[in-house]
Amino acid sequence: xxxxxxxxxxxxxxxxxxxxxxxxxxxxxxxxxxxxxxxxxxxxxxxxxxxxxxxxxxxxxxxxxxxxxxxxxxxxxxxxxxxxxxxxxxxxxxxxxxxxxxxxxxxxxxxxxxxxxxxxxxxxxxxxxxxxxxxxxxxxxxxxxxxxxxxxxxxxxxxxxxxxxxxxxxxxxxxxxxxxxxxxxxxxxxxxxxxxxxxxxxxxxxxxxxxxxxxxxxxxxxxxxxxxxxxxxxxxxxxxxxxxxxxxxxx
Ligand SMILES: C[S@@+](CC[C@H](N)C(=O)[O-])C[C@H]1O[C@@H](n2cnc3c(N)ncnc32)[C@H](O)[C@@H]1O
Numbered sequence: 001x002x003x004x005x006x007x008x009x010x011x012x013x014x015x016x017x018x019x020x021x022x023x024x025x026x027x028x029x030x031x032x033x034x035x036x037x038x039x040x041x042x043x044x045x046x047x048x049x050x051x052x053x054x055x056x057x058x059x060x061x062x063x064x065x066x067x068x069x070x071x072x073x074x075x076x077x078x079x080x081x082x083x084x085x086x087x088x089x090x091x092x093x094x095x096x097x098x099x100x101x102x103x104x105x106x107x108x109x110x111x112x113x114x115x116x117x118x119x120x121x122x123x124x125x126x127x128x129x130x131x132x133x134x135x136x137x138x139x140x141x142x143x144x145x146x147x148x149x150x151x152x153x154x155x156x157x158x159x160x161x162x163x164x165x166x167x168x169x170x171x172x173x174x175x176x177x178x179x180x181x182x183x184x185x186x187x188x189x190x191x192x193x194x195x196x197x198x199x200x201x202x203x204x205x206x207x208x209x210x211x212x213x214x215x216x217x218x219x220x221x222x223x224x225x226x227x228x229x230x231x232x233x234x235x236x237x238x239x240x241x242x243x244x245x246x247x248x249x250x251x
Pocket of ligand 1: 016047049050070071090092093107109113
């Protein structure tokens with residue numbers, strides 16, 4: 001897999017920093033830690049760890065945490081920001097970990113970018129100890145709710161963005177996939193994150209630009225849609241709801 005472009009990594013970092021500090025995202029990470037149930041002597045791997053916030057939060061409670069990511073620049077940022085965890089370069093399909101060596105496996109906002117989730121889950125089972133636990137969390141990119149005077153255009157924009165990803169509906173497929181992959185006691189929890197202020201505008205602008213670039217929506221209609229959303233933000237009428245699923249299981 002090619003190394004991500006520097007500008008792409010910077011944009012992703014800025015987006016993650018904006019999102020990950022919201023109370024809603026903080027609450028999701030906290031619930032994921034509860035579901036992981038890692039003790040102070042356990043080792044946890046955070047796959048696709050990004051800039052390392054979740055890994056650091058887990059390490060603060062005692063476990064040894066290994067953050068793994070494909071992107072070296074993300075890993076450099078994670079190492080600069082968080083001295084607690086260990087950060088290693090690696091791929092979700094070939095983790096730099098021995099068989100049965102971790103008691104916890106987590107991946108947040110990662111599986112939508114994996115073309116072969118079954119292979120990643122087989123790799124998760126390889127590195128997990130017999131009593132180990134797995135927690136996956138992420139949004140369903142094809143189920144974004146954005147209030148707009150033009151719901152048909154909104155659907156086209158959301159669908160076009162989702163269709164550009166390897167597995168945009170990953171969360172809704174994970175319950176069945178985990179059971180098929182041999183995981184036990186698979187449980188799913190859902191949370192809907194609500195956004196009603198201007199902070200969500202860059203995300204909406206990104207959706208619209210991607211729909212234009214994909215040829216799914218004419219540029220003028222996308223610009224009008226973004227204009228409508230800006231107006232709503234100024235009037236306090238913006239409404240975006242994003243469904244997140246937390247899927248947990250025992251090895
Ligand atoms: C949207 S970011 C999420 C980062 C972090 N988990 C968070 O929630 O803030 C996805 C991360 O997964 C990494 N990633 C994507 N595909 C990967 C793969 N096959 N193996 C390991 N990391 C991967 C990307 O480099 C990126 O840092």
